[in-house]
Amino acid sequence: MAIEKLLQKIESKEYTIGIVGLGYVGLPLMWTFHSNRMPVLGFDVDENKVNCINEGRSYIKHLGDKMMGELAGSALCDATTDFSRLPEADAVLLCVPTPLDQHREPDMTYVVNTTETVAKYLREGQLVILESTTWPGTTEELMIPILEKASGLKAGKDFYVAYSPEREDPGNADFNTAKIPKVVGGHGEDALKLATALYDTSIVQTVPVSDTKTAEAVKITENVFRAVNIALVNELKVVYDKMGIDIHEVVEAAATKPFGYMKFTPGPGLGGHCIPIDPFYLTWRAREFEKNTRFIELAGEINTNMPEYVIQKTAMALNKHKKALNGSKVLVIGLAYKPNVDDMRESPTFKLLDLLKENGAETDYYDTYLPLITPTREHAEWTGTKSVEWNKEVIASYDAVLISTNHSDIDYRELIQWSDCIVDTRNSFKGIEERFEGQITKA
Structure with missing residues (x-):
């Protein structure tokens, strides 16, 4: 035609x-x-x-x-x-x-x-x-x-x-x-x-x-940009934490600059269908042309290691309460890879659950968007696991609560009242955390 x-x-x-x-x-x-x-x-x-x-x-x-x-x-x-x-x-x-x-x-x-x-x-x-x-x-x-x-x-x-x-x-x-x-x-x-x-x-x-390969390169470039910048703020988070500086306060203040800066926020690791995966398509392709993608590979290394950092911070938070990670009950809040969606593809929560289990912790999760873990390619052992209920008796039974995803339907004030040990990877208590010194650990 x-x-x-x-x-x-x-x-x-x-x-x-x-x-x-x-x-x-x-x-x-x-x-x-x-x-x-x-x-x-x-x-x-x-x-x-x-x-x-x-x-x-x-x-x-x-x-x-x-x-x-x-x-x-x-x-x-x-x-x-x-x-x-x-x-x-x-x-x-x-x-x-x-x-x-x-x-x-x-x-x-x-x-x-x-x-x-x-x-x-x-x-x-x-x-x-x-x-x-x-x-x-x-x-x-x-x-x-x-x-x-x-x-x-x-x-x-x-x-x-x-x-x-x-x-x-x-x-x-x-x-x-x-x-x-x-x-x-x-x-x-x-x-x-x-x-x-x-x-x-x-x-x-x-x-x-x-042409088509240019369009394909556009998409890869967009996600490489995000992966590298997220890796940067994740690395800064670790460095600033040692200096006693809150990365979230730094990022918010830096974002007031009307030029030359774009806001990216740190987290417990990368999730979703794009950023954890797409940059490695270019890395793989570049090898065919005998080129290295050092920036991409370094960013991937930093982002991949963030769950380990979060678990270390969780262990330190429990230690303040004279408890060990091994044998503790830990509730992870948020299975979805980002707030307010029912999408668990490549979610860093799975890695957190795995690491907690490897370190001897008893783990559960809470997420109203994903009340049941359905079959996945890489995390079959969690298939069929159900979200716990949200009430004082349940939440208070855990030695620590780890916030991986900050859904907006979570009552954070109730969480503060019900849990003495909270590890927050998402700055979920912005504006109120200063009143609960020692109760909330930022990771």
Whole structure:
């Protein structure tokens, strides 16, 4: 089909968008296109997610029930586990995981398997866009050969390929998918035109770049920037703590400078689907070009070691109460990797739980967003563990409470009343901690 006809189809909103992977990226993307009256067809191997969409039941807490109800009641939206329906879509957007394997190298299994499935049903005129964060060169060197070999079609001639990295920030009330500019790189001019026109229907701004590997590098750069700066404040936290200086007070005061400084806050370690993983995609790729990424590797080392520092501070806090970590009961507050979301991917809380257990502590956790630990790739031993109840009798039974994630639904004043030993990694008691000297240890 001629590019002009495809562009007209987008403009007239008769262009069906297929989204593969209906998780924290794919579901908001589905909603964004649907909100702009674009027909959307969602694909996922998880039958529960598909049923939730079609029945209007929420499975990502911070997105709410209203969104799901509107998707379920719309003639413009459908979800399915039947990938033979892929030819119904004019554009196929891949929103699948890109984790690291046990050797901290890119695990492209999801991208490869999904691309092979798309290739099986690929038809002329379709646009295929990868949104998953990955190493520069993935689209050209990995995806396109798979699509061409299996389909017998030629990219840029018979079908089109682009890359546009997701920029989701789960739980951010100020920026949803529609409000975040979209970087777009195409395999050729026609692919770029199509992908740009597609996102222009629903996203506040598109940012075209010269090719797919540049777009892939943009996403990696964004997350490397964050990882390095978080590592910096984490390192400063350790140094300033020895000097008797509160890193949080330093960061807040520094943030008043209107230029030349950007605020980053320290924590117990990195979590989420981006920062703990994405920089290592570039590290891995750079080795192919005989280049070292010393900044990235140093940042990774600092951030990875933060849970150890937190456990040391917990042991010191217990020691003030004449108790040892070995044999103590410790409650970890917050399983999610960030406040006010039900997302536990790469959460540093898992590492804290592991370290506490290794040091002989009896551990539990509290998190209303994640009342049950579901199966994970790396922490199977915690599967089925339930959050404890929030009441005075339960909380007071612990020798120490360790705050890993500072959800806003936690009553911190009650916590102060119920626990004599609190280790706070998130500055949760800002403004009131001075009245409880000795009770709260910042870590």
